[in-house]
Amino acid sequence: MRRLVLLAAPLLCAAAAIAADLPADPAAAPAPMSGKALYAHWCAACHDPGAGHPGTLRMAGDYGEGMAVLLAKPDITPDLVRYAVRNGFNMMPPFRATEITDEELDRLADYVAGAAR
Amino acid sequence: MLTRRRFVQASTMAAGLGLVGPHAVWAADGTPVALPAGVTASVFNEGLRAMRAVVGNAFVFADTENLIGYNDHFAMKPVEAHAPSAAVAPKTVAEVQGILKIAREHGIPLWTISTGRNLGYGGPAPRMPGTIVLDLKRMNRIIEVNERHAYAVVEPGVSYTDLYRHLRRTGSRLWIDCAAPGWGGVVGNLLDRGVGYTPLGEHFLMQQCGMQVVLADGTVVDTGLGGQRGQSARYTYRYGHGPWLDGLFTQSNYGVVTQVGVQLMPEPPGYRPYMVTFPDEDAIEPLTDAIRPLKLAQIIPNAATSTELIWEAAVAVRKDQYYSGDGPVPDSARRRLMADLGVGAWNFYGALYGTEEMMDATWPVIRDALGTIKGARFYTAEDRRGHAAFEYRAKLMRGEPNMTEFGTVAWIPNAAHVGFGPVVPVDGPLALRQYHRARDLSHAAGFDYFGEFIVGWRDMHHIVMPAFRRDDPEEQNRLLALIEALIDDAATHHFGVYRTHLDFMDKVAGSFAWNDHALARLNGAIKEGLDPAGILAPGKSGIWPARYRQEAV
Numbered sequence: 057m058r059r060l061v062l063l064a065a066p067l068l069c070a071a072a073a074i075a076a077d078l079p080a081d082p083a084a085a086p087a088p089m090s091g092k093a094l095y096a097h098w099c100a101a102c103h104d105p106g107a108g109h110p111g112t113l114r115m116a117g118d119y120g121e122g123m124a125v126l127l128a129k130p131d132i133t134p135d136l137v138r139y140a141v142r143n144g145f146n147m148m149p150p151f152r153a154t155e156i157t158d159e160e161l162d163r164l165a166d167y168v169a170g171a172a173r
Numbered sequence: 174m175l176t177r178r179r180f181v182q183a184s185t186m187a188a189g190l191g192l193v194g195p196h197a198v199w200a201a202d203g204t205p206v207a208l209p210a211g212v213t214a215s216v217f218n219e220g221l222r223a224m225r226a227v228v229g230n231a232f233v234f235a236d237t238e239n240l241i242g243y244n245d246h247f248a249m250k251p252v253e254a255h256a257p258s259a260a261v262a263p264k265t266v267a268e269v270q271g272i273l274k275i276a277r278e279h280g281i282p283l284w285t286i287s288t289g290r291n292l293g294y295g296g297p298a299p300r301m302p303g304t305i306v307l308d309l310k311r312m313n314r315i316i317e318v319n320e321r322h323a324y325a326v327v328e329p330g331v332s333y334t335d336l337y338r339h340l341r342r343t344g345s346r347l348w349i350d351c352a353a354p355g356w357g358g359v360v361g362n363l364l365d366r367g368v369g370y371t372p373l374g375e376h377f378l379m380q381q382c383g384m385q386v387v388l389a390d391g392t393v394v395d396t397g398l399g400g401q402r403g404q405s406a407r408y409t410y411r412y413g414h415g416p417w418l419d420g421l422f423t424q425s426n427y428g429v430v431t432q433v434g435v436q437l438m439p440e441p442p443g444y445r446p447y448m449v450t451f452p453d454e455d456a457i458e459p460l461t462d463a464i465r466p467l468k469l470a471q472i473i474p475n476a477a478t479s480t481e482l483i484w485e486a487a488v489a490v491r492k493d494q495y496y497s498g499d500g501p502v503p504d505s506a507r508r509r510l511m512a513d514l515g516v517g518a519w520n521f522y523g524a525l526y527g528t529e530e531m532m533d534a535t536w537p538v539i540r541d542a543l544g545t546i547k548g549a550r551f552y553t554a555e556d557r558r559g560h561a562a563f564e565y566r567a568k569l570m571r572g573e574p575n576m577t578e579f580g581t582v583a584w585i586p587n588a589a590h591v592g593f594g595p596v597v598p599v600d601g602p603l604a605l606r607q608y609h610r611a612r613d614l615s616h617a618a619g620f621d622y623f624g625e626f627i628v629g630w631r632d633m634h635h636i637v638m639p640a641f642r643r644d645d646p647e648e649q650n651r652l653l654a655l656i657e658a659l660i661d662d663a664a665t666h667h668f669g670v671y672r673t674h675l676d677f678m679d680k681v682a683g684s685f686a687w688n689d690h691a692l693a694r695l696n697g698a699i700k701e702g703l704d705p706a707g708i709l710a711p712g713k714s715g716i717w718p719a720r721y722r723q724e725a726v
Binding site for chain 1: 288575
């Protein structure tokens with residue numbers, strides 16, 4: 057069986073979106089990125105509010121319009137974020153440790169889970 | 174040990190939420206189930222130990238939790254069909270050489286990926302189960318950006334987003350050309366001969382200039398003018414002296430590309446994206462014929478797109494908002510989609526680049542040509558402000574990565590998609606025939622027709638990407654049968670497929686059969702010459718080394 061049904065979990069997509077606190081050059085061994093910067097780098101283009109964000113579009117269908125924006129969803133835990141990133145969730149593919157390290161994933165998970173609190 | 178993943182699994186299942194873990198590729202005793210064919214467990218483990226000594230323990234992945242990320246998340250078959258046994262992630266060319274040496278000595282096959290984001294074609298997964306993934310994501314240096322001559326030199330781990338942000342942060346006036354979605358790799362997409370949407374949209378033709386390749390025997394080769402040290406024209410003239418070899422390393426398994434020169438576009442003084450909609454379902458024929466002379470003369474300079482209604486709609490709305498039944502969206506719902514979104518059955522996106530005077534002069538030529546087509550309606554960026562489809566197209570045509578097009582898999586719940594990409598000349602009747610066949614076969618199989626034509630220069634990539642449920646094996650089997658039927662139909666009507674998913678590589682390669690498969694025999698001879706041990710990407714594009722030829726289907 058391959059189905060993953062996790063009713064309370066978010067869709068986390070990778071993404072673009074420019075954020076002011078991104079490091080100068082991600083390819084040049086920069087200082088560690090904050091959870092917010094990691095969200096902006098990997099998640100925002102799919103999960104930010106508004107049109108053109110596929111994660112938000114899908115979550116509106118799965119959970120309702122009021123639960124479509126990842127950072128505004130109140131039932132996200134760090135473990136759910138870690139799980140979804142490493143295993144994928146529905147249309148969202150997993151992200152490898154060569155893309156998001158375990159340490160980065162901890163910061164990202166804390167940021168995403170804490171955003172709605 | 175209770176890992177986080179098992180904790181979440183256990184707690185969620187206890188709550189009755191039906192969480193089911195992904196496929197395991199390791200048996201309970203820790204033995205990999207999916208060993209490479211012909212490799213014993215002891216030799217495999219010895220090879221992994223040696224690879225750990227090269228890249229460090231942290232960058233050899235051989236546990237179920239980390240290998241999940243190397244499966245094909247959009248698989249149509251059970252993931253075991255393409256499950257790797259391990260992954261290894263070097264940081265340097267020297268480490269790549271070290272891994273290849275171990276692979277040769279132990280007879281262990283490797284499958285090279287750059288960013289591993291070509292979902293719809295297999296993602297990071299290998300063609301042959303058990304193959305170790307050679308993950309180049311950590312090789313992510315932007316080695317050079319040359320503003321004067323408009324190029325960059327990058328390693329395979331650099332994504333479009335990375336390069337785009339680097340250029341913007343450093344104040345560069347250069348544009349990249351990116352695929353959609355933007356999480357893909359600059360090198361990987363170019364090597365798979367992918368396309369984008371600016372005037373440099375045909376990536377291999379318009380951008381590639383000079384490669385560094387590690388051959389299976391460990392030799393490092395710089396192609397083109399790179400064969401001579403210190404060449405000032407290395408990234409501005411692509412051919413060098415003698416045979417031009419770079420194409421050999423695209424869609425192939427002849428070497429590991431570790432660096433590529435990528436020619437970029439200087440930011441133009443002006444940019445005007447536009448959209449033209451056509452209500453008639455068969456408008457693709459007159460539209461294509463109207464585009465051809467404009468493309469040949471480069472009055473339309475960019476890789477423009479003719480996008481069909483469902484693709485256009487799916488980045489903005491979900492299917493169940495318009496139709497909750499089985500099968501493709503019916504005509505009544507299609508009419509509502511067109512009315513609500515203000516789009517056509519076909520939607521053409523192009524852009525003008527240059528000075529205001531140049532664009533003012535060009536626009537009437539385009540408007541007059543496309544305006545002859547029944548029902549044509551013209552839109553500018555101002556007209557379409559707030560429309561998701563226009564806004565992401567406008568970004569793509571100026572090389573700004575974004576993820577909006579991934580919304581095509583938000584069309585239905587828990588969806589994936591797979592790519593079928595026949596090429597066609599910029600020829601109206603041929604485009605119409607290809608569209609009709611793809612649409613009719615898709616509908617007969619119960620799927621929406623998801624299609625667009627990307628108009629490169631003298632050819633069009635007809636991209637068909639049907640969305641399917643990841644949790645419905647019956648639907649997955651229907652989709653497999655549909656893609657096979659599409660490939661057969663394309664071959665029957667003399668349309669070649671430019672790129673395909675892991676599951677169809679042998680079939681597509683087999684369709685290039687002229688003169689007793691002469692092309693395949695040549696590909697095989699090159700493979701034997703460059704990689705006699707057969708360690709590099711067995712089965713890529715249907716090219717198998719002798720030792721694995723029995724794996725072909």
